[in-house]
Amino acid sequence: MKTLLKEGIKPHDGATRVDGKKWSLMEKLLLGLTLDQYVQQVIRNKFNWLLAAIFIVGVPLIIYRFVFGLGVVTHSSYEYPWGLLLGFGLFCMVPLSASGFMLGTTVEIFGRHDFEPIERLALLNGLLGYFFAVVYLLVDLGQPWRLAYPMVYSFGPAAVLFLVGWHVATYLSVQIAEVSTAFFEWIGFRRGYEFIRKGTIGLTVSGIILSTLHQGALGALFVYAPGKVHPLWYSAPFQWIHFFVSSIPAGLSMVICVSTVVIYTMKWRCDKRFIESLDRITISLAKGAAMGLITYLFIKFLAVAHDNEWAYLATGWGAWWLFEIFFGVVLALITFCVGIHHKNVALCRLGALITVLGILLNRLNTSLITFNWELYQEVPHVFEIIISITIFALYIATYRFILNRLPILYQYKSGVDS
Amino acid sequence: MCNISRRKFLAGSVAGGAAIAMAPAKKAFGANLSGFPDGLGVLVDMTRCVGCRSCEAACNKEQNLPEPDKAFDDYTVFDERPHGQHRRPTEKAYTVVNRYDQADGEKVYRKIQCNHCNEPACLTSCFVNAYKKTPEGAVTYNDKVCVGCRNCMVACPFNIPAFSYSSAFNPIIKKCIFCYDTRLKNGQAPACVEICPQQVMLFGKRQELIKIAHDRMRRNPGKYVETLYGDKEVGGTGWLYLSHVPFKEAGFNVSLPNEPIINNVKDFLAIVPMVLAIWPALFTGFHLLSTKGKSHGHADNHRHDGQEGHE
Numbered sequence: 001m002k003t004l005l006k007e008g009i010k011p012h013d014g015a016t017r018v019d020g021k022k023w024s025l026m027e028k029l030l031l032g033l034t035l036d037q038y039v040q041q042v043i044r045n046k047f048n049w050l051l052a053a054i055f056i057v058g059v060p061l062i063i064y065r066f067v068f069g070l071g072v073v074t075h076s077s078y079e080y081p082w083g084l085l086l087g088f089g090l091f092c093m094v095p096l097s098a099s100g101f102m103l104g105t106t107v108e109i110f111g112r113h114d115f116e117p118i119e120r121l122a123l124l125n126g127l128l129g130y131f132f133a134v135v136y137l138l139v140d141l142g143q144p145w146r147l148a149y150p151m152v153y154s155f156g157p158a159a160v161l162f163l164v165g166w167h168v169a170t171y172l173s174v175q176i177a178e179v180s181t182a183f184f185e186w187i188g189f190r191r192g193y194e195f196i197r198k199g200t201i202g203l204t205v206s207g208i209i210l211s212t213l214h215q216g217a218l219g220a221l222f223v224y225a226p227g228k229v230h231p232l233w234y235s236a237p238f239q240w241i242h243f244f245v246s247s248i249p250a251g252l253s254m255v256i257c258v259s260t261v262v263i264y265t266m267k268w269r270c271d272k273r274f275i276e277s278l279d280r281i282t283i284s285l286a287k288g289a290a291m292g293l294i295t296y297l298f299i300k301f302l303a304v305a306h307d308n309e310w311a312y313l314a315t316g317w318g319a320w321w322l323f324e325i326f327f328g329v330v331l332a333l334i335t336f337c338v339g340i341h342h343k344n345v346a347l348c349r350l351g352a353l354i355t356v357l358g359i360l361l362n363r364l365n366t367s368l369i370t371f372n373w374e375l376y377q378e379v380p381h382v383f384e385i386i387i388s389i390t391i392f393a394l395y396i397a398t399y400r401f402i403l404n405r406l407p408i409l410y411q412y413k414s415g416v417d418s
Numbered sequence: 419m420c421n422i423s424r425r426k427f428l429a430g431s432v433a434g435g436a437a438i439a440m441a442p443a444k445k446a447f448g449a450n451l452s453g454f455p456d457g458l459g460v461l462v463d464m465t466r467c468v469g470c471r472s473c474e475a476a477c478n479k480e481q482n483l484p485e486p487d488k489a490f491d492d493y494t495v496f497d498e499r500p501h502g503q504h505r506r507p508t509e510k511a512y513t514v515v516n517r518y519d520q521a522d523g524e525k526v527y528r529k530i531q532c533n534h535c536n537e538p539a540c541l542t543s544c545f546v547n548a549y550k551k552t553p554e555g556a557v558t559y560n561d562k563v564c565v566g567c568r569n570c571m572v573a574c575p576f577n578i579p580a581f582s583y584s585s586a587f588n589p590i591i592k593k594c595i596f597c598y599d600t601r602l603k604n605g606q607a608p609a610c611v612e613i614c615p616q617q618v619m620l621f622g623k624r625q626e627l628i629k630i631a632h633d634r635m636r637r638n639p640g641k642y643v644e645t646l647y648g649d650k651e652v653g654g655t656g657w658l659y660l661s662h663v664p665f666k667e668a669g670f671n672v673s674l675p676n677e678p679i680i681n682n683v684k685d686f687l688a689i690v691p692m693v694l695a696i697w698p699a700l701f702t703g704f705h706l707l708s709t710k711g712k713s714h715g716h717a718d719n720h721r722h723d724g725q726e727g728h729e
Contacts, residue, residue: 081568142566
């Protein structure tokens with residue numbers, strides 16, 4: 001794209017062309033380039049080659065899994081029924097996608113329109129994260145074609161997973177509605193856009209409700225397994241609130257990370273408003289994340305105190321727990337604080353990266369590493385790892401496809417009021 | 419201006435109301451499941467077991483399970499340590515007998531199968547309600563609705579449910595169902611109990627079995643350890659164990675709570691209706707408070723904000 005920009009070609013960013021005619025859908029899909037230009041820039045981009053390499057290996061493996069069953073791509077463990085596909089795909093992707101409801105609340109509920117340039121990125125991050133968490137789930141479920149059973153056919157309302165299922169499904173619809181405004185703008189369906197915008201408050205409030213509950217519910221799922229999850233990572237009364245509170249810095253940090261990647265690799269797509277406000281917004285988001293982290297740090301120790309588990313801290317698992325806390329929470333917090341104090345955007349971004357890694361560590365610790373701490377350690381099957389990477393690559397590819405086109409990073413020139 | 423906020427307030431309330439309506443009665447019905455008084459159970463007296471594995475063979479035949487990897491008279495299975503652990507029930511075997519070598523060289527045998535809890539964690543964790551606790555005391559499983567999420571395997575404190583990972587198109591949970599379909603519902607003892615040459619297992623009403631167990635302990639002082647495993651664990655189980663060695667030495671999980679597993683989850687389940695009821699008003703209220711006197715035009719201003727310098 002950089003090469004094309006040098007040649008003076010501007011990507012599609014509004015309803016009408018320079019000469020006043022409307023873009024056709026095909027032209028919009030090709031970003032306003034000619035087919036030749038488009039294909040050339042796809043081939044020029046080395047990252048596309050990496051993605052292609054991952055898909056060549058990974059997609060056949062996913063097909064292999066559906067033809068021959070889960071047994072051929074996982075260790076078929078009875079003790080570790082949930083492996084990497086859920087441990088990473090569901091339990092990590094969902095907190096990292098909490099950004100949608102966080103920024104939705106900030107902008108729409110609290111009326112902080114200074115965050116607006118990043119609101120759509122946060123909403124999209126939420127939508128795609130959830131969507132691909134469901135993709136991971138579909139690959140991992142024994143009978144994915146029965147996914148809708150808890151909704152329509154056979155109800156187990158006392159189960160936490162019932163709540164997770166319902167809420168993720170409803171929240172996914174809410175997020176689709178929230179992001180659809182960008183889509184409606186892009187295809188030029190003005191009335192659809194206005195219709196959805198009218199319901200914004202309702203959508204945002206349901207987003208908060210659903211997020212509070214299912215972020216927490218993911219934690220509550222492990223409350224079914226006292227004795228399997230190590231006591232330091234287990235807390236019957238607090239598990240849900242640990243998962244919920246940690247999803248707040250996780251979601252905010254994920255937005256900082258994604259916006260960082262975007263500003264360095266896709267600057268051509270960002271408009272002046274986004275580029276100029278990003279530094280300010282990054283620092284503001286870092287403030288939010290830091291407040292989330294300090295609260296999380298406090299309630300983590302509160303849980304240890306509540307169950308009087310101090311003695312475990314002196315064990316090997318205790319050292320691992322302290323590492324998770326000091327790396328993922330305390331170090332992130334310090335980095336954020338120094339970054340915010342000196343208005344150093346780079347440090348805030350580093351803090352966000354550490355936070356994201358810390359959350360990954362926490363969720364993997366809970367679901368895989370300290371799970372069955374008294375039995376043995378499961379190391380995921382190599383095919384399971386490849387499939388997880390493939391779905392993540394698919395997530396990145398979709399993410400980029402949408403960012404390239406829909407008015408997420410730029411404001412759409414509808415041509416109506418110009 | 420006032421109009422708009424009222425409309426939005428209503429929109430928020432409607433959304434919240436819809437969310438409440440969508441989640442009817444998420445409260446645990448586990449609360450009224452505290453066991454059927456006439457529930458049946460089995461008392462296992464480990465002092466009598468010699469590890470002949472005939473119960474495994476009987477189970478295999480009764481449940482039409484596939485041929486085992488090693489014949490039932492092959493006792494080298496006792497030396498198997500998959501992942502450094504003793505054997506456990508699998509998709510091919512609903513029950514297994516293990517040998518636990520004691521420090522003094524004594525060999526203790528223990529039969530493992532589903533314990534048929536009074537308040538089964540598998541049942542309460544299942545989001546399609548595939549499990550059922552029958553009045554006879556069996557925990558049965560309906561494979562027609564199972565989605566294959568394997569939450570029951572995570573929830574089971576005894577690591578009992580197995581999953582047929584090898585099946586691509588109909589993988590299901592495989593576990594002991596107390597021979598419910600073929601025997602228990604007619605009041606008959608399960609196949610493993612019936613075949614046992616040592617009369618290790620006694621089949622009967624759970625309440626009476628508890629009395630018998632305490633009777634045996636009283637009449638044979640020093641023969642058994644003081645506790646009856648399954649009497650209190652996770653709310654009580656249908657299968658009960660008497661042992662002459664500490665239960666820990668026979669591979670039992672002795673750190674289980676006496677409370678049913680579902681009790682751990684009730685704290686969270688109680689939060690759910692509260693969040694559903696309180697959040698809509700709370701956050702619409704926040705919205706009204708924080709945007710009072712400011713521009714309400716943002717239902718439409720995505721395009722307008724900051725656009726001046728742009729075009």
